[in-house]
Amino acid sequence: MVMLDHLSVIVKMIVLHDEELLKIVGGINLTASFLSAIVRGVGLIYEIGQSVGTALRRMRSGKICPV
Numbered sequence: 001m002v003m004l005d006h007l008s009v010i011v012k013m014i015v016l017h018d019e020e021l022l023k024i025v026g027g028i029n030l031t032a033s034f035l036s037a038i039v040r041g042v043g044l045i046y047e048i049g050q051s052v053g054t055a056l057r058r059m060r061s062g063k064i065c066p067v
Contacts, residue, residue, distance in 0.1 A: 016024075058064050
């Protein structure tokens, strides 16, 4: 068992000037797995909406199977 009482984490804040801030390059990486997850999520939301819509339509028309 590791004793964490004696460990201390030092967080160092770095102050950047305007010139240095302009040099920072960043962005979002669109990977295949990320896009695939988004497509699967959108598909899931579509299927849920389709199921709810079908259930509502069947309840309105009275064509529900007895349990």
